[in-house]
Amino acid sequence: MKQWYMVIDVATCQDCNSCLMACKDEHVDNEWPDYTEAQPRRGHYWIDVHRHERGQYPRIDVSFRPTPCQHCEDAPCIKAGDGAVRRRKDGIVMIDPERARGNQDLLTSCPYGAIFWNSEKKIAQKCTMCAHLLDSENWLPGVPRCVHNCPTGSLKMVNVEQAEMNKIVEAESLTVLRPELRTKPHVFYKNLHLCEKNFISAGVLIDEDCFEGATVTLKSHGTVCAMEATNCFGDFKFDGLDNGEYVIEIDAGGITVSETVKIDNKSLNLGFIRL
Numbered sequence: 001m002k003q004w005y006m007v008i009d010v011a012t013c014q015d016c017n018s019c020l021m022a023c024k025d026e027h028v029d030n031e032w033p034d035y036t037e038a039q040p041r042r043g044h045y046w047i048d049v050h051r052h053e054r055g056q057y058p059r060i061d062v063s064f065r066p067t068p069c070q071h072c073e074d075a076p077c078i079k080a081g082d083g084a085v086r087r088r089k090d091g092i093v094m095i096d097p098e099r100a101r102g103n104q105d106l107l108t109s110c111p112y113g114a115i116f117w118n119s120e121k122k123i124a125q126k127c128t129m130c131a132h133l134l135d136s137e138n139w140l141p142g143v144p145r146c147v148h149n150c151p152t153g154s155l156k157m158v159n160v161e162q163a164e165m166n167k168i169v170e171a172e173s174l175t176v177l178r179p180e181l182r183t184k185p186h187v188f189y190k191n192l193h194l195c196e197k198n199f200i201s202a203g204v205l206i207d208e209d210c211f212e213g214a215t216v217t218l219k220s221h222g223t224v225c226a227m228e229a230t231n232c233f234g235d236f237k238f239d240g241l242d243n244g245e246y247v248i249e250i251d252a253g254g255i256t257v258s259e260t261v262k263i264d265n266k267s268l269n270l271g272f273i274r275l
Ligand code: SF4
Pocket: 012, 013, 014, 015, 016, 017, 018, 019, 020, 049, 064, 066, 149, 150, 151, 152, 153, 154, 155
């Protein structure tokens, strides 16, 4: 059977929070019988945009990771819910408000922090993937409100069989949050390295002038990982790096230098390298 998946591109998200506003517009003060009760006006972030800063001034970047419920296939919340949380055949994980009422422990069962407590109604609530809209014939097919409202197209829905999704994941190099948990999320990310991995960046100067076109080679354990040419500011940047020791070799028109650097959970601005 076809399943619903959400694909989120970290590279294009601008932290405008239009997705969150649309979610509130759809769910605050609105009851969707058989789906969920109304979301409280404050305190709930059914799609939460996390901010990640990397590097040191002036070579820095900031990325944003929208984070709704991951609609996990092996969802810890289902195990903790004692029948109050279920996974629909189309992959959407739903909390039954009646059966979940009073069970605040559901919040700690989610390793992604995606469940929120409605203190007035005494229920745990979260993103429903806008299942009431996906099931409706009176709304755009396959478009939750947050997806509809995203001005950069960073959020996309996919409705395919699992085998087809596996091909998309492979072709688009999609990844999931915290794969070590083995929860099998139905939310996939593009460019998640912008939040989870690191970069090495620097500028190359010769006689205090920016040197464009120097060949920079990045090696790890003697193997070439990447090569690039410096830009018109003399800058280079290698991104998506794991922790470990790297060697950077620079060849600027025959003048060469090599430097060993270590990534330890932090992106590195090496400043200017003078040849
Ligand atoms: S609406 Fe789109 S661009 Fe804006 S924060 Fe949400 S996902 Fe990012």
